[in-house]
Amino acid sequence: MPDALIVGATGMVGRAVIDRFGAAPVTILARREVDGLASHHRQIVAPSEGWGDLVAAEKPSVLICCLGTTIRQAGSQAAFRAVDHDLVLSSARGARAGGTPHMIAVSSVGASAKSANFYLRTKGETEDDLVALGFDRLDLIRPGLLRGDRPGPQRLGEGLATIAAPLTDALLHGSFRRYRSISGDSVAAAIVRLAGQGGSGVHIHENDAIRVLAD
Incomplete structure (x- = not known):
């Protein structure tokens, strides 16, 4: 496996990715x-303001x-964008500055810069x-509703959607299949x-x- x-x-997905790497060591920045x-993994704990420089150095x-x-969770649209756009880009710019050739990023089904929905527009x-x-290579992962155990407080809306997922998924066919739910572990397996x-x-x-990649 690569460095x-x-x-x-x-x-949820990040922890599952670490588990899926198994005995291969990875570096975690948090x-x-x-x-x-596990002891063979390495973690760097630092304020997010310095992540770009840290990624570049690694x-x-x-x-x-x-x-x-x-x-x-974030508390406002501005706070949401600070994580899902600004921090993602800061980390990515650091990677490019350090010569990293490959990035894999979890986005969202429906992501589009032209979307009228703020969440999906930000993702796009x-x-x-x-x-x-x-x-050199960029993999954008666009899962539907993520199923699995999330660390931290339960998100009520997602909890209800997960309960309804078996019925909802059965109704989604053709081009709408992409909106079906998927387990966080499957996403992690695909990423690895x-x-x-x-x-x-x-x-x-x-x-x-x-799902094909996960299998």
């Missing part, structure tokens, strides 16, 4: 210590970004800005597989493609 650095490791890490072969919050703008940085792939270009992975 990987993960930001956003304290969330604002607070990540509990329960020079990872692949940057894996699982950063993401909600407007409700983030994707566009990552593309503009010119990584992509981390070991070579090649170049920008690649967008939605639900069906994520």
Whole structure:
């Protein structure tokens, strides 16, 4: 496996990515210590304001970004954008400055800079800005509703949506299949597989493609 650095490791997908790396060591950059890490992993705890410089200094072969919050969690649209756009871009710019050729970023189904929805528009703008940085290879992961155990407070809306997911998923066919729910572990398995792939270009992975990679 390549020398990987993960930001956003304290969330559901980030923790699952670490688990999926198994015995392969990874570096975790976080604002607070990540509990329960195996001894072969390495973590750097630092304020997010300095992440760009830290990523540049680490020079990872692949940057894996699982950063993401909600407007409700963040408290405002500005605070949400500060994480899901600004911090993602700061980390990515640091990676490019350090010569990192490959980035994998978790985005969202429906992401588009032209969306009328603030959340999806922010995700789309983030994707566009990552593309503009010119990584040799950029993998954009666009899952639907994520199923799994989330660290921290339960998100009521997502909890209700998860309960309804089996029925909702059954109604989504054709081009709407991409909106089906998917487990965080499947997303993590796809990310780890992509981390070991070579090649170049920008690649967008939605639900069906994520499942194929996970298998």
